[in-house]
Amino acid sequence: MPSQQVLDEKSSEVAEIKDIFKGYKSIGIASLQKVRASQLQELKKTMKGQVYLRVLKNTLIKIALEELNQAELKKLEAYLEGSNVFLFTDLNPFKLALMLERGKVKTTAKSGDIAAFDVVIPSSNTGQPPGPVISQLNAVGLPTRIENGSVWISKDTLVVRKGEPINERLAGVLSKLNVKAVELGISMRAVFDNGIMITGDQLTVDVAATKRSVESSNQEAFALALSIAYTTKETIRPLLQTAHQKAFALSVGAAIPTKETIADIIRKANAEMNSLSDAVDKVKPKAA
Numbered sequence: 001m002p003s004q005q006v007l008d009e010k011s012s013e014v015a016e017i018k019d020i021f022k023g024y025k026s027i028g029i030a031s032l033q034k035v036r037a038s039q040l041q042e043l044k045k046t047m048k049g050q051v052y053l054r055v056l057k058n059t060l061i062k063i064a065l066e067e068l069n070q071a072e073l074k075k076l077e078a079y080l081e082g083s084n085v086f087l088f089t090d091l092n093p094f095k096l097a098l099m100l101e102r103g104k105v106k107t108t109a110k111s112g113d114i115a116a117f118d119v120v121i122p123s124s125n126t127g128q129p130p131g132p133v134i135s136q137l138n139a140v141g142l143p144t145r146i147e148n149g150s151v152w153i154s155k156d157t158l159v160v161r162k163g164e165p166i167n168e169r170l171a172g173v174l175s176k177l178n179v180k181a182v183e184l185g186i187s188m189r190a191v192f193d194n195g196i197m198i199t200g201d202q203l204t205v206d207v208a209a210t211k212r213s214v215e216s217s218n219q220e221a222f223a224l225a226l227s228i229a230y231t232t233k234e235t236i237r238p239l240l241q242t243a244h245q246k247a248f249a250l251s252v253g254a255a256i257p258t259k260e261t262i263a264d265i266i267r268k269a270n271a272e273m274n275s276l277s278d279a280v281d282k283v284k285p286k287a288a
Contacts, residue, residue, distance in 0.1 A: 104185030
């Protein structure tokens with residue numbers, strides 16, 4: 001049986017957890033699998049003032065959730081497995097996930113690790129002399145050739161896809177080639193934000209692709225606004241410029257003299273006169 005002191009300590013921790021839950025808009029759960037203590041400490045420093053990080057026991061979290069008795073909040077229980085770090089913040093959950101993603105570091109793989117991205121070994125000089133390395137490279141699908149006393153990889157080769165496990169043989173080759181195929185860091189499992197549970201895969205945002213999409217949409221919207229003469233602070237100047245150009249061309253075409261068009265009207269009339277004169281000169285000899 002646990003002593004009264006232990007029970008009191010746990011009760012105090014649960015009360016503290018409940019207070020923390022009440023003090024923030026968002027509660028994130030991230031896996032601590034393959035996270036180094038130094039990384040966690042560095043992350044705490046980086047996020048200080050924006051995110052409160054705390055490693056808490058799942059059993060105490062479950063007790064706190066039961067005592068809080070909030071149906072939506074109890075959705076967190078589905079993620080209370082393994083070793084986790086809890087992140088309490090008022091930040092946008094997508095910004096929080098992006099901060100964690102940027103805090104990851106690449107490292108060499110060990111057997112059983114999962115590839116963080118498609119690993120393509122480029123055609124290049126391995127810097128290794130001919131020997132057992134040739135059979136090691138060939139064993140993982142890398143074509144080789146010997147050039148100037150060194151082993152070269154003949155062509156760009158995909159050796160493992162993102163999300164696939166890296167076997168011992170491939171891990172050894174990647175280490176030899178100094179290819180870092182694994183990312184270490186905190187992976188967001190889920191965020192409870194203002195009553196909504198957002199899973200880790202939903203928090204993944206391709207910033208570059210999103211930026212390109214927004215830029216493309218902006219260009220299309222701008223072109224549409226111009227085509228239908230929809231005025232905004234962005235379109236008013238080009239719309240006025242287009243309207244002025246059309247009005248100017250119409251005035252010149254209709255020979256309506258203004259201080260802006262008179263010079264062009266005269267030049268046009270002169271050009272038409274000269275053209276007509278040339279046509280008359282060509283006709284006269286035939287008439288004669």
